[in-house]
Amino acid sequence: MRRGALIAAAGLVLAGVTTQSASIADPGCLPVGTVGTPEVTVDESTAGLSDFAPATVALPEQVYFRTTTESFNRRWTFATRDGNVYVKEAAAQGSWRTVALPGCLAGTIAGVSADDDEVMLIDRDGRFITMDRALSAPKDWNWSSRYGTPLWTGPGNTLPPGALTWSWSVLSPDEDHVWTDTAGNEHPVGGAKVSHVFALTHGGQRIQYVDPWLPVDHSYEMGLPFGGRFQAVALSTSASTSLIVNRFGDFYTRLYDFDISGADKVFFRYSYQDQRGLPEAPDMLSERIDSRYAAIQLPAPDWVAQPKVPGEITDRISIHRTGPGSAARELRVEGRDGGRTGFWRKTLTENAWTFVTTDQPLAGAALENSPVNRAEETLSPPSPYDYQGVSPQGWTASVQSFDLAVSPTPLRIEFGDGTELDVVLHTVDGLRQTPQQPGITDQPRFFDGTIEVPQQLLAELDTQPATVRNFVRNTLGGNRFTDTSVDVTDARLHIAVWEITLNRR
Structure with missing residues (x-):
């Protein structure tokens, strides 16, 4: 901090x-x-x-x-x-x-x-x-x-x-x-x-x-x-x-x-x-x-995929600053090239890795290092926290696979006439001074939240169904961003600005 x-x-x-x-x-x-x-x-x-x-x-x-x-x-x-x-x-x-x-x-x-x-x-x-x-x-x-x-x-x-x-x-x-x-x-x-x-x-x-x-x-x-x-x-x-x-x-x-x-x-x-x-x-x-x-x-910077290393590598990786500013970082990964040991290196923004020979024994565990990105083959299961609730006005809100560390989260609004509105719920795990249990538990966890209406939907609002137009104009004031507090437990998710509680499904 x-x-x-x-x-x-x-x-x-x-x-x-x-x-x-x-x-x-x-x-x-x-x-x-x-x-x-x-x-x-x-x-x-x-x-x-x-x-x-x-x-x-x-x-x-x-x-x-x-x-x-x-x-x-x-x-x-x-x-x-x-x-x-x-x-x-x-x-x-x-x-x-x-x-x-x-x-x-x-x-x-x-x-x-x-x-x-x-x-x-x-x-x-x-x-x-x-x-x-x-x-x-x-x-x-x-x-x-x-x-x-x-x-x-x-x-x-x-x-x-x-x-x-x-x-x-x-x-x-x-x-x-x-x-x-x-x-x-x-x-x-x-x-x-x-x-x-x-x-x-x-x-x-x-x-x-x-x-x-x-x-x-x-x-x-x-x-x-x-x-x-x-x-x-x-x-x-x-x-x-x-x-x-x-x-x-x-x-x-x-x-x-x-x-x-x-x-x-x-x-x-x-x-x-x-x-x-x-x-x-x-x-x-x-x-x-x-x-x-x-x-x-906001939102904060997301993850950036780096280029593949063109050679053998291990899981011994390292990053360090090289000067002022966010781009001044050097990435290193232990490996081998042409039978010589050493490390592959690049700056944060370079498009290719170069090899530095050290002839030191490799200390890390070898990685398969396929020539193409295979990250999606190793994904863990989605978060099991799905929530749904009905507002006092009668429309239904639902969130799927809520993860406390991931933002934004898709938020779907369903109206009685069968129309739907997909917006985005941004959440930031805010400042607190008392201990909080890790993960999502029965202890309420409070977030600084913001509901975002997609810019294209706002631009085309006049062409949307009447229920969607009325909701955006009346409930959200025609604004692209609406701030709200959000609190979550393993049983429910509450969005304060709408006075709606979504229960765990």
Whole structure:
């Protein structure tokens, strides 16, 4: 969650706070530090690195992939072995040193993922530990086991159960500056950063993300391609851009996080109305309060299919930022070409992959990598949540295969004379400060909703049956977009603006 100017003040307050008692993610010895605040000053030296003992375990000369055991940002490369963490300068060959962990962490670390100026560590119990100021000198690094509301001071959190893999993602004003929405407009990242753990769960059928400013739960998700039915075998995320692949070597990328999704209405202004051609705001405050500037275009960016790799590949994939802006990303996938091992690489927008030879042994599991896209052959079953209900006015509304992470959803209106109207229900899993159960359960789940009438139908409204014309003009006010709250359980779906409850079928 991107924090605006508020976080700077919060960081000053929290700098002197220490952890007093154990929690789900608190080993009991870590200060809160100033985790999550932007780096006002950065020490470009290596001060403190020589204080770390030389590594005594076998580690690669160079790390080419951001995985859960080896990772990098533009300054440092990290690795974990046997519960410990090791570091070297990213541009240097070898020269690994053993990071001096707080005593309670020594020998407990099972995973590491670096992005921007933060490093996420996960211990053997799945607990999150964050190291901040990771673009500065090692003497400046600090640690925190805190995670969750309020303001990254919550009791801590853990990796979602059953995660196949995970990745730490940070989007920041210092490194990224701006990001681009679906209208092509650039937006300032804001006064701070947006940080998530993205986890591939449920056998590759779901992506859950865990933000340190949101409640201590595992309730937020990013929908997969093909209406959430794509089955991924690997995931990597950097600067809010995710890269996934299935067992046939079909790659997709998506720019998405909590704020980009449309959920953070406290700090940002969003709109489904076309924002193309409107001037871009000079700063975050102007964008939020001045309607002369472009709002953030909704819906959020969708998944983009990437070209097929022209050679052998494994499921060892990686994405990392290469500079400011949403297009500055490099994709990598381990593989082989002409009998030599290495990795295939491309930028986010290039149309073809090129091969880089490393002659390192392949570490990932081989993928079939068919020459054509076969994603539809591996789709999971549709969501089982179908709802239907009758309005007080007598018309019937129905929704099929509702998925909390997928938007938009087709919404059909049926009238007594047999005519039908197909509209679209957009849903955004909004900001909350109390825990929510994962998935759709008997606990009501509240969404920011918007009903959209197709533009072509509006343009041809006079040619539509009378019941459709009257409904659009009277019930929807002739508007293309109508905002509404939507709450859902495993038994019903309620659309507030129409005062209609759809029951599970």
